[in-house]
Amino acid sequence: MIEVIVEDRCTGCGDCVEACPSDVLRVGEGGKAVIAHQADCQTCLLCELYCPADALFVWPEVDRVIGVTAEQALASGQMGAFRRDHGWGEHAATHTNQHWRMGAIFERARLLAIETAAAQNPSNTARHEDIR
Amino acid sequence: MSEPLSLATDVLVIGGGLAGAWAAVAAAQAGADVVLVDKGYCGTSGVTATAGPGHWWVPPERREAAVADRVQRALGLGDPEWMRRILDLTWTSLPKLSAYYDFSTDEAGQVQHRALRGPEYMAAMRAYALASGARILDHHPALQLLRHGDGSIAGATGLSLRGETPWTIRAGAVVIATGGVAFASRLLGAATNTGDGLLMGAEAGADLSGMELSNYYTPSVAGTNMARSMAYSFARWFDADDNELDIPNGPDVTPHLARALLRGPLFCRLDRVPEDIRAIMPQVQPNFVLPFDRMGIDAYRDRFEVTLHAEGTVRGIGGLRVDDQDCQTAVSGLYVAGDAASRELVTGAISGGGAVNSSWALSSGQWAGAAAARRARALGARADALVIATGQAGLSPRRKAGDFDAAGAIQAVREELNAYDKNIFRRGEALTASLERLDGVWRELSDHGQAKGRAALRLREAAALVAAGRWSKAAALARRESRGMHRREDAPAPDARLASRQRAQGLDRVFTRFETPPAQAEVA
Ligand SMILES: Cc1cc2nc3c(=O)[nH]c(=O)nc-3n(C[C@H](O)[C@H](O)[C@H](O)COP(=O)(O)OP(=O)(O)OC[C@H]3O[C@@H](n4cnc5c(N)ncnc54)[C@H](O)[C@@H]3O)c2cc1C
Ligand code: SF4
Ligand code: SF4
Numbered sequence: 001m002i003e004v005i006v007e008d009r010c011t012g013c014g015d016c017v018e019a020c021p022s023d024v025l026r027v028g029e030g031g032k033a034v035i036a037h038q039a040d041c042q043t044c045l046l047c048e049l050y051c052p053a054d055a056l057f058v059w060p061e062v063d064r065v066i067g068v069t070a071e072q073a074l075a076s077g078q079m080g081a082f083r084r085d086h087g088w089g090e091h092a093a094t095h096t097n098q099h100w101r102m103g104a105i106f107e108r109a110r111l112l113a114i115e116t117a118a119a120q121n122p123s124n125t126a127r128h129e130d131i132r
Numbered sequence: 133m134s135e136p137l138s139l140a141t142d143v144l145v146i147g148g149g150l151a152g153a154w155a156a157v158a159a160a161q162a163g164a165d166v167v168l169v170d171k172g173y174c175g176t177s178g179v180t181a182t183a184g185p186g187h188w189w190v191p192p193e194r195r196e197a198a199v200a201d202r203v204q205r206a207l208g209l210g211d212p213e214w215m216r217r218i219l220d221l222t223w224t225s226l227p228k229l230s231a232y233y234d235f236s237t238d239e240a241g242q243v244q245h246r247a248l249r250g251p252e253y254m255a256a257m258r259a260y261a262l263a264s265g266a267r268i269l270d271h272h273p274a275l276q277l278l279r280h281g282d283g284s285i286a287g288a289t290g291l292s293l294r295g296e297t298p299w300t301i302r303a304g305a306v307v308i309a310t311g312g313v314a315f316a317s318r319l320l321g322a323a324t325n326t327g328d329g330l331l332m333g334a335e336a337g338a339d340l341s342g343m344e345l346s347n348y349y350t351p352s353v354a355g356t357n358m359a360r361s362m363a364y365s366f367a368r369w370f371d372a373d374d375n376e377l378d379i380p381n382g383p384d385v386t387p388h389l390a391r392a393l394l395r396g397p398l399f400c401r402l403d404r405v406p407e408d409i410r411a412i413m414p415q416v417q418p419n420f421v422l423p424f425d426r427m428g429i430d431a432y433r434d435r436f437e438v439t440l441h442a443e444g445t446v447r448g449i450g451g452l453r454v455d456d457q458d459c460q461t462a463v464s465g466l467y468v469a470g471d472a473a474s475r476e477l478v479t480g481a482i483s484g485g486g487a488v489n490s491s492w493a494l495s496s497g498q499w500a501g502a503a504a505a506r507r508a509r510a511l512g513a514r515a516d517a518l519v520i521a522t523g524q525a526g527l528s529p530r531r532k533a534g535d536f537d538a539a540g541a542i543q544a545v546r547e548e549l550n551a552y553d554k555n556i557f558r559r560g561e562a563l564t565a566s567l568e569r570l571d572g573v574w575r576e577l578s579d580h581g582q583a584k585g586r587a588a589l590r591l592r593e594a595a596a597l598v599a600a601g602r603w604s605k606a607a608a609l610a611r612r613e614s615r616g617m618h619r620r621e622d623a624p625a626p627d628a629r630l631a632s633r634q635r636a637q638g639l640d641r642v643f644t645r646f647e648t649p650p651a652q653a654e655v656a
Binding site for chain 2: 106
């Protein structure tokens, strides 16, 4: 659930408001993003990705509001971590997109499952559909 | 308050996820005026945006083997010709995205086209659609279809969430690309996937297929929606007393996990994930690591609690039935693409997650978009013709409008369609009871449901969820056998006479019927 927007960081650009797929956010009277429909938040994390100022903080639990404060969010060291791992903006050179390795990772898991099954029952073989 | 929007276009695409974006590209490139409306934002909404689909990316020389394998696993419901078609189109389409998506290169210098990361993929699709000339209206959910007197589709009406004003768009053809129905399960990325397109299509006269195949499930950290399953293919599973459970990972893991969850809390350890994979995981699937990092769980050392999320038809199968090669439904001028369509033709009775679904979305989107463009350019938007609104439940109550509890209806859908004992392990009696309960909710809703603004959207979503739930239960009840993901505890074996696709239709009364299997003579 979206928990907090750190006012000092927000420039009021509105990018998160546009990008939010559940229409949770608004630019408020004071020219800063505000949480307008918190209960509609689907915890997709994408407002964080689209915020160039790393001003939003989403908590991974979907069913309840924890009540994270701006101070706690800043102290978590997590603000901006998602945008960084995605390599967006200034992180492009250091955090390249390694997603294409997914196929090979699934293959490793499949082989491990076959090995494990063979160790337990030599006549058994496992097949693994790579579903992500 | 802003003015109601009213416009006319050649092609209206409803839904801007993977399929809708490809449809908009194809329709615009075929020379049509295209408007794409999304309930959320084309680029972040839908289940691709939060995931990262690997496509069915197979070089030409390996395709026949891939098709043969898939046909066999489709358990009688697939069609090799459609499989070949999506393999072909996937292969030629993805490289065209390179102006918008920064494809990676492997150690050998080979460009890697197969798997694209969700947020970047959908941002690229948005850019591609805009560059092709499509107009995108975000935060503009469609609520119902319009039709001409002759039954053909004339456009749609909906709601602009900013200002809560209505819109009307007249179109020569409409593509439904509203995604699957996740039965309000809080599946990652699926909040807007409430089955609206299935309801709208059925109201306009389309039928559905494969709705019994609507029970795919995925593990996630308890309390979260993080249904990224890659790391779980290395998982070890434990009960509350920390006894390791004998659960082999693989495609058949779900019933084992569900049985364990019906007994009590279920825990997981990911300590078998190799070190080198741990190191790159944040750059492979950044959202997978995030809940662990924020909640203070060491994913690869700690034991953590897990849940199973229902995906409904998302990585299930059923949806509107495709009636011709162009992905037209049974209704003239109404096309369907992606998870809103039944994917039986290409996946059969097992999930198409992992490769086939995204190739289907990409392909069906382009076929639907191109055909819609041809039709609209031939016939025009007929913007002056009289049209009939087709929506009923939640829009125009049959009796006195009253306070209908939309949240309660959605909760009923969750209870009937997410519960493991009702939806994974199916039995005739329980299916009948679910159906009766949902029939009751439907009657109330269609008799009395009406609302304004955002509440109207929530009410239509509730109607769509209930309708889809009823088709799913009715189809599961009629398929008195087990096949693929459809598992009947009271009929555990496949029945050769039922090796065919099953259609569903109807709103106030739901009907299903089996298509005659082409090879029945040989089977019987
Ligand atoms: C976690 C996860 C991982 C996956 N991984 C893979 C994979 O590796 N390989 C694979 O092949 N497949 C995978 N899939 C499946 C794949 O993502 C889907 O098949 C694909 O996204 C379908 O695209 P779509 O456009 O039909 O639906 P979506 O991408 O879900 O888009 C539907 C869109 O319709 C919009 N919409 C809904 N209702 C309305 C309305 N009333 N008005 C306007 N707009 C509306 C929604 O807002 C949304 O934007 C995965 C799915 C999940 C959940
Ligand atoms: S997490 Fe997603 S749904 Fe929630 S506010 Fe951010 S963008 Fe919107
Ligand atoms: S994207 Fe960030 S900076 Fe821009 S309005 Fe939203 S919170 Fe503020």
